Amino acid sequence: MNExxxxxxxxxxxxxxxxxxxxxxxxxxxxxxxxxDGERVIKVRPIMGYLHRGIEKLMESRTYFQCSPxxxxxxxxxxxxxxxxxxxxxxxxxxxxxxxxANYIRAICAELNRLSSHMVYIGSLANDVGAVTxxxxxxxxxxxxxxxxxxxxxxxxxxxxxxxxxxAQDIPAGFDEKVRKFLDRVPDFLKEYSDLLESNExxxxxLKDVSVMTAQEAxxxxxxxxxxxxxxxxxxxxxxDGYGAYPDFDFDVPTGEHGDNWDRYEVxxxxxxxxxxxxxxxxxxxxxxxxxxxxxxxxxxxxxEVFSRTEGxxxxxxxxxxxxxxxxxxxxxxxRPSFVSMQGLNPMCRGGLIGDAIAAFASIDPLMGEVDC
Amino acid sequence: MEVVDIVPPVLKNNVAxxxxxxxxxWARGNSIWPLSSGLACCAIExxxxxxxxxxxxxxxxxxxxxxxxxSDLLIVAGTLTWxxxxxxxxxxxxxPEPKYVIAMGSCAIGGGPFADSYxxxxxxxxxxxxxxxxxxxxxxxxxxIDGMLKLKEKIMHPERVAESxxxxxxxxxxxxxxxxxx
Numbered sequence: 247m248n249e250x251x252x253x254x255x256x257x258x259x260x261x262x263x264x265x266x267x268x269x270x271x272x273x274x275x276x277x278x279x280x281x282x283d284g285e286r287v288i289k290v291r292p293i294m295g296y297l298h299r300g301i302e303k304l305m306e307s308r309t310y311f312q313c314s315p316x317x318x319x320x321x322x323x324x325x326x327x328x329x330x331x332x333x334x335x336x337x338x339x340x341x342x343x344x345x346x347x348a349n350y351i352r353a354i355c356a357e358l359n360r361l362s363s364h365m366v367y368i369g370s371l372a373n374d375v376g377a378v379t380x381x382x383x384x385x386x387x388x389x390x391x392x393x394x395x396x397x398x399x400x401x402x403x404x405x406x407x408x409x410x411x412x413x414a415q416d417i418p419a420g421f422d423e424k425v426r427k428f429l430d431r432v433p434d435f436l437k438e439y440s441d442l443l444e445s446n447e448x449x450x451x452x453l454k455d456v457s458v459m460t461a462q463e464a465x466x467x468x469x470x471x472x473x474x475x476x477x478x479x480x481x482x483x484x485x486x487d488g489y490g491a492y493p494d495f496d497f498d499v500p501t502g503e504h505g506d507n508w509d510r511y512e513v514x515x516x517x518x519x520x521x522x523x524x525x526x527x528x529x530x531x532x533x534x535x536x537x538x539x540x541x542x543x544x545x546x547x548x549x550x551e552v553f554s555r556t557e558g559x560x561x562x563x564x565x566x567x568x569x570x571x572x573x574x575x576x577x578x579x580x581x582r583p584s585f586v587s588m589q590g591l592n593p594m595c596r597g598g599l600i601g602d603a604i605a606a607f608a609s610i611d612p613l614m615g616e617v618d619c
Numbered sequence: 620m621e622v623v624d625i626v627p628p629v630l631k632n633n634v635a636x637x638x639x640x641x642x643x644x645w646a647r648g649n650s651i652w653p654l655s656s657g658l659a660c661c662a663i664e665x666x667x668x669x670x671x672x673x674x675x676x677x678x679x680x681x682x683x684x685x686x687x688x689x690s691d692l693l694i695v696a697g698t699l700t701w702x703x704x705x706x707x708x709x710x711x712x713x714x715p716e717p718k719y720v721i722a723m724g725s726c727a728i729g730g731g732p733f734a735d736s737y738x739x740x741x742x743x744x745x746x747x748x749x750x751x752x753x754x755x756x757x758x759x760x761x762x763x764i765d766g767m768l769k770l771k772e773k774i775m776h777p778e779r780v781a782e783s784x785x786x787x788x789x790x791x792x793x794x795x796x797x798x799x800x801x
Contacts, residue, residue, distance in 0.1 A: 267706050268656050270685040275658055275703055296703045297659055300736040307735070315732065322660035366663070385670030392667075403663060403757055615659055 260288055263600070267296045271374045271604045274614030278591075280603060287603055290595045292588050297618040305578040310336055310410060310545045313575065318404035320580065321616040323366050324559040326352075326359040326395075329408035334489065335554035335565035336410045339547045345536045348412035349491035354425065354528045355398070355407060356556075357521040361432075362391040363559040364514045364521075367611045371511060372443055374608035375452040380443055387435045390428050397421060410545065412538035422529060432522040436515070453507035457594040457606035460505060467589040471561025472513045473610050477505035483557035495527045507609040514611075546573050560584050560611055584616040647691070647717065648774040651767065654690035655683035656710060659697025661724040661757040668760035680767055687713040692770070694763075695747070698726035698733055699740040705797040708746050719774070721766055722749045725756045732756070748787035 266277040275296035281289040301320060305313045317332040318325040330352055337344060344352075365384040372380025392402040397418055399407040407414050443449050459469075461477040474481055482499040484492045500516035502509025547569040555564040561583025570576040587610045594610070595603040622636050637645075657665055668675050675681045684690040687710045699707060711720065722743050725731035730741040743749060750773055753766040773779055 267703060268687075268710055270655055274662065296700060296706075297698065298700055298702065298738050299698050299733045300738050301733075304733065304736055319660055319732070323663060381666070382671045385667055386672060389667070389670075389672045402759060403660065 258283070271607065272614075273370065273608070273612060276612070276614055276617070278603075278607075280595075280600065282600065285599050287595045287598055287600060290592045290603065292591055294585075294588070294614075294618050297614045299619070301619050302578050302580060305575055307574065309573045310547070310575065313578070314409065315404070315406045318406050319615060320582065320619060321363075321558065321560065321563075321584070321613050322403060323613060324359045324363040325403060325405050326355040326408060327363075327556065327558045327563065329406060330356050330490075331554070331556040331558060331563040331565050333408050333410045334556055335552055335567050336545075336547070338554050339550065339552040339567055339569055340410075340545065342411050342539050342541060344412050344490075344539050346491065346533045347535045348537050348539070350528045350532050351413050351417060351537060352408055353491045353495070354525050355395075355405075355413075357524045357528075358391050358394060358425070360521045360559050361518055362388045364518050365391075367514055368439060368443070368511070371605075371608045371611075372449070375449060375605050377443060377446065377449060380439070383435070383439060383442065387431070390431070394421070394424055394428065397424065409538070411541035412536070416537045422532075425525065425529060429522050429526055432518070436518060440515070450508070452602075452605050453511060453609070455504065456507050456602050457598060457609065458504060458506045459590060459594050463593050464505065464590060467593070468586045469561065469583075469590050469610075470586070471558070471583050472517065473510060473561065473587050473590065475499065476502035476509035476513045478503055483555055483562050487555065489556060491528065492524075494531065495524045497524050507605055510609040510611075544573055546571060555581070558583055560613065560616070561587065580619060582616040582619060584612040585619070588612055588617060644775050644777065648771040650679045650682070651692045651719070651770065651774075652682045652684050652690045653680060653692040653694050654687055654710065654714065655685055656693065656707070657696050658699060658703065658707075659726065661696035661727070664757045664760055665694060665696045665723065665763060668763045673760040673764065675764065675767075678764065678767065678771075687711075688715065690714060691717060692719045692721065693747070694721045694723055695727045695743050696723040696757075698731065699743050699746075700738045701740060701796060702738070702800055704740055704746055704791075705793050705800065707743075708793045711747055717774075717777070719750045719770055720747050721751045721753060721770060723753045723763060723766070724758055725754060728752050728754060744787075745790050746793060 260281050260283050263280045263282055266272040267275040277293040279291040280287055301316050314329060314332055317328040320328050365388045369381035369384035395405050396402055399405050459477055461479050464474050464477045478501050480499045480501050485499055497520045500513050502513050549569060549571045551568045553564060553566045555562050563583055564581030566579040567575050568577040594606045626634050626636055669681055693711055722728050727743045730739050733739040734741055751766045751770045753762050755762050
C-alpha cells in the first residue's frame with residue numbers, strides 16, 4: 247500500500263540553500279544559509295568572516311594617528327562618519343577639545359557622507375528588487391558629493407579628512423559655493439527617485455508589509471540607526487548625546503510606523519532631507535577660527551579607557567579604546583552597527599518567501615567591511 | 620604571401636580580409652564580460668565605474684555577469700582573506716577559457732594596509748595568475764578604465780599573456796586552506 251492510498255499527508259523535509267559568498271545580492275562577501283520549507287524561509291543563518299581583516303588587532307600595533315586610516319576602510323561608503331567616531335573617542339581619551347570651526351566642518355562632512363551612503367542604499371535596494379535603473383540615478387548624484395570630497399582632501403572614498411583634534415586642512419576656496427549648488431539640487435533629485443521608485447507598484451509590493459519587525463524585536467537585537475527608527479523609536483545619537491556641533495542645528499528625526507521594508511527605506515529617504523538641512527545651517531553659521539586644536543606630535547593618552555559613540559550612517563557607531571599610557575592603543579573595540587543589524591535578519595525573514603529575504607537583506611543596509619571588521 | 624593578396628584587385632576597396640584568430644581577438648578585446656565579484660572598498664569604485672558618469676559601456680565592458688560561467692574577466696576588487704581565497708579560486712576555475720584577472724587596489728596587489736594582518740592574503744598573485752595590476756586605495760574609476768584598456772591591448776597580443784601565464788606558479792595549496800577552514 248503506497249502513501250497515496252492511505253490518505254496520509256506525504257512526509258516533507260526542510261532543505262538548506264546556500265547563498266553566497268559570491269552572490270550579486272549579498273553586498274560583498276557574506277554567506278547566508280537559508281533553511282527552507284518549499285518557498286518559505288524557516289531560518290536564516292548569516293555566516294560572516296569572509297572579509298575579516300583583523301582591523302582591531304592591527305590598530306594595536308599602530309600609533310593613534312596611524313589608526314585613523316583603518317577606520318576609513320571599515321564602513322567604506324561613509325568613511326567620514328567613521329573618522330569622526332574614532333577621532334571623537336581619542337579626543338575624549340586625551341581631553342582634547344576641537345575648535346568650533348572644526349566641529350562645523352565635521353558636521354558638514356558627516357552629513358554629506360550620510361547623503362552619499364543613503365544614495366548607495368537606495369540604488370542597491372532598487373537593484374535588488376529588480377529596478378536596475380535606480381542604481382544609475384543614485385550613483386550619478388553621488389558623484390557630485392565625491393567631487394566635493396575630492397576638493398576637500400583629494401580622495402573620493404577613503405577620505406581620512408577628519409583628524410584627531412580637528413580636520414586635516416581648512417575648507418578650500420570654492421567649497422562653500424560648490425556645496426550650496428549641490429544642496430539646491432537635493433530636492434530635485436530626491437523627487438526624481440521617488441517618482442521613479444515609490445510610484446512603482448512592483449516596488450511597493452516588494453517592500454510594503456514585508457519583513458516586519460516590531461520595536462521590541464529590534465531593540466532585543468540591538469539594532470540602532472535607521473533600522474530602529476523605522477520601527478517607531480526616535481533614537482538618534484545626534485539628538486540624544488548632542489555631540490560636536492549638532493546641538494546648534496535644528497533637524498527632525500524621521501521615524502516609521504510598521505517596521506517593514508518600506509519604512510526602512512522611507513526613513514532613510516526622509517533623513518536625506520534632514521541631512522541637507524543640517525549642511526545648510528552649518529554653512530550659514532560657519533564660525534571663524536582654527537580648524538585644528540593643539541595636538542602633540544607624539545600622542546600619549548593617559549592610562550584609562552573610553553567608550554564614545556556617534557551616529558554613523560547605519561546606526562550607533564561606538565569606539566572602545568583602552569590606553570596603557572603609550573603611543574599605541576592597548577585595545578580597540580568597534581561597535582559596528584551593521585554587524586549588530588545582522589542579528590535582525592532571522593526574525594525578519596522567518597516565515598517569508600525566499601525573494602523577500604533578498605529585499606529584507608538589502609533593506610537593513612549591511613556593509614561587509616563593517617560586519618567583518 | 621599575405622592573406623590580403625588573395626583578394627582580387629576589383630574587390631580591394633569593398634572587402635576586408637582577416638584571419639579568424641585576429642577577428643576573435645578583436646571581438647574579445649572589445650567586449651569583455653567581467654564577473655561582478657566585489658570583495659571590499661574597491662567594489663564600490665567598480666560600481667561607480669559602471670554607473671552613469673564613468674560609463675564603462677563606452678568601451679563595451681559593461682556586461683557585469685553574476686555567474687562565473689558567463690564571464691571572462693575576474694576583477695578582484697578588494698582585500699582577499701584566507702577564508703575567501705578558496706571560493707575565489709573556485710570562481711576563477713569555473714570561468715571558461717580564455718579568462719583574465721585584474722588585481723584592483725593595493726590589497727589585491729600586495730595586501731595593502733592589511734599586509735601584516737593574520738587573516739589577509741598578501742596579494743592575489745599567490746593564488747591566481749594576474750594580468751593587470753591597478754594601484755590605488757581605492758583606484759579611481761579612471762584608473763580601472765585604463766587598466767581594462769591595458770587588458771584589451773594584452774588580449775590583442777595573447778602571446779604576452781601566455782608568457783606571463785607560464786611564469787605563474789601557485790605558491791599556496793588552496794585545497795589545504797579549504798580543509799583548514801572547514
